[in-house]
């Protein structure tokens with residue numbers, strides 16, 4: 385028996401892995417020292433734990449030194465520090481930033497804020513699969529371009545961007561490259577050296593660590609990245625982010641990176657197979673199902689689908705015991721369709737009936753099968769209530785008598 389509610393929203397956040405919690409616990413109790421205390425063992429003990437975490441993170445993304453890891457409160461802060469920090473530090477060089485339309489709000493809102501302060505921002509479009517085009521990127525650069533910020537993997541449709549190509553191009557041009565890799569770290573291999581990444585944002589709570597702790601990788605050489613800090617204070621984190629370090633959180637983030645490094649390959653294989661199982665079973669049983677995002681350049685645990693002829697809100701209500709995310713973001717007054725789905729050309733109505741399935745470490749095959757069964761059941765029920773669907777079916781039935789084969793757009 386599957387226990388409900390089923391959690392299948394691992395792009396929003398992940399549960400803390402019990403192995404991560406276990407290493408964190410002593411840092412709430414007996415090992416409570418301030419990592420900046422230099423005069424006693426309590427401080428040294430915490431500092432050593434922080435140093436280990438820095439190494440674990442650096443190893444996972446192949447940073448050449450643990451000193452290139454700056455702890456923050458999460459990916460939102462890392463994105464802010466990277467984008468605003470570069471814009472302010474490199475003002476003498478230029479004021480143009482390039483990003484793309486499907487970025488997370490943390491990046492888009494930073495860019496909007498820069499525009500208010502006199503920066504120029506180019507928002508690259510994406511294709512139907514959610515990929516940015518290298519040609520459009522090449523065309524967008526000017527002699528004032530100081531930063532390219534393109535996410536490693538999209539949090540809604542799972543599309544994996546050509547990070548290595550972008551990084552190589554940026555380095556050839558002498559432009560800094562930031563990537564919001566929040567969804568990609570620990571899920572797909574990342575190598576800041578080989579990929580030409582100068583700044584990389586990550587957060588623990590998307591990779592089975594705790595909420596409220598993240599990091600920014602800041603390249604220290606070739607080139608050495610200068611960042612104007614957002615928070616001034618005691619000069620922690622080489623002056624880039626002042627404030628007493630969240631030692632238990634940092635220990636948890638480090639452990640989650642260590643686990644990811646060891647288990648990533650096997651986990652990716654398992655989640656890819658669960659994802660394909662989900663996709664196939666749904667597509668086999670339902671017509672007019674559309675997959676959003678790239679078919680193969682996609683996060684292992686991500687499946688985003690639109691279901692024609694159902695009403696978004698009814699679908700949500702019907703699937704209450706399954707925690708998934710929809711293509712609509714609740715704003716105070718209205719249900720707005722996702723900017724990502726709109727950017728890849730999903731029409732408004734379909735965007736409202738889209739579901740993001742976010743599979744993770746603790747999902748089972750039984751949960752996938754349960755979810756498929758419930759989704760199929762409810763979509764069928766809701767379609768039976770839809771006059772539009774009935775009309776379409778009748779029309780199709782009529783046509784089938786004259787045509788031997790009906791063109792069908794399934795997935």
Ligand SMILES: *Cc1c(COP(=O)(O)O)cnc(C)c1O
Nearest residue numbers: 458459460488490539566567587
């Ligand atoms: C979750 C997420 C963020 C925000 O991370 P926080 O740690 O919650 O601030 C930023 N970017 C992407 C792509 C995300 O998925």
